[in-house]
Amino acid sequence: MNDGNNAPIVGGKSFTAVAINCAAKAGEWAMTKLGNYTSLELKYSAHDLVTEVDKGSERLIRKLVATHFPDHSFLGEEGVEPGPEASAKALEEARDSEYLWIVDPIDGTTNFVHGFPFFCVSIALAYRGEVIVGVVYDPARDELFVAEKGKGAYVHGKRMSVSSEQTLRESLVATGFPADHRYALPLNIKGIGEIAPRVRNLRTAGSAALHMAYVAAGRLSGFWEIGLNSWDLAAGALLIQESGGLVTDTKGGSYSLDVRNVVATNGHMHTELLDALEQAGAHE
Template sequence: MSEQNNASVVGGKSFTAVAINCASKAGEWIKTKLGNYASLDIKYSSHDLVTEVDKGSERLIRNLIMTHFPQHSFLGEEGVEPGPAASTQALEDVREAEYLWIVDPIDGTTNFVHGFPFFCVSIALAHNGQVIVGVVYDPMKDELFVAERGKGAYVHGKRMQVSGEETLRGSLVATGLPADHQYALPLNLKGIEAVAPKVRNLRIAGSAAMHMAYVAAGRLSGFWEIGLSSWDIAAGSLLVQESGGVVTDTNGNPYQLGVRNVVASNGLIQRELIASLAEAKADK
């Protein structure tokens, strides 16, 4: 089958196969660089790091994707200037693309730098603005989370299902510490103060994409964070949705590529989590 014909099959196996291949190859290479990176730079804040491994991973992924689908558009974190305004503009610049690959070459760079084994490669494909393929690969555990729209989500080849907790009190919930210290971090800290006493426990492990994959797998009941970018959320959003969960912004509006303040959960605790953030004025 030619590349042109492959590209015309929305949700076709060719898309998913390429995404899996890219994530696996990048993840394998990243693992060989653990503790062996040559340069470390601060981007937007001390929470926002980049190494030559991030950039090399993105080049590898982009080159592979463009080999198969040269007519597709590509949005990767390392090709965008730091900061929320640049992230928003970068997405706006490619909004009209029919097929858009959205890539975070290492989600959890700070963890990678410190040898903390919680980071991943995140690759999503959107068709006319809707995510149709999502892949999150954890090279340290060799765990591949894969979703195709309408076909379910899988890890280790087994169908994923979100957890069954019905209240915050019985839930394990995750969040993050945003790189934007002026706007997003203070709001997220207010959210932590409000939510932590209401849940079974709270986790902050440093990778939004992995947190969302864990919601999809039923390991977390929910996740929220303020000030994320499309490459942090896109793949994970489909994993959660195809596992029976719900993804919205912090006001409860349905997920779309421009969402920066996200809440993802098993669906059962979604309203309670959103209400807790709103009550603390930690939602926007």
């Protein structure tokens, strides 16, 4: 990671340092609860779960952010009603904030519930609608992915760069199975049917934010999914952009906090992936 003295600061406090501290504390606490949660609730569908650990992790992050930056706004997954309409409304109400923290306290809750060690804490900070800090922390592997706008992205303190695969045929690509069974899931399955035969292989490990961190680190060539939210994407999008990759919507439009249908790649096979999704009718 770059020198903390160069990090975005306000009032002498580093945004990035606060984001890292929040992610580390929340991730460490979540690991103490792995396999030991006491309550489990369904949200939008049987694929959309929440535990008291998600809620506690978000409270912890919100409290820490407020301690350092009491005037900043906060958008966390667990503070929003389930469903795509509620998510869009919550973002619309918050997006005009000067500083907005966008948080998924546990991205990959289903994995967490089952003890499958592929989940993370995702924290982004947007300034006037543009993401300037992104942190994804994987507590199971103790891997911290950090990006600052214009200053690169890092893991284990080393600068990341995306992979070099030029075509889908040589690419390892990830996607997911969306919680929205009426619209997003059928569309994504259509995409899987089209993409799977075209790529070296496909992965669906259950955390969009961690998949995007892996694209940034060069471990995946690309990732796409229909029906995600700002808290799934904001930190990972900056990680990829600062690692030399490309993030758009599924029609090729520029990434913004409003994007819900995402394609994120090393940039080389981006157009080919977009074209394949369009051919399958799986891009909107």
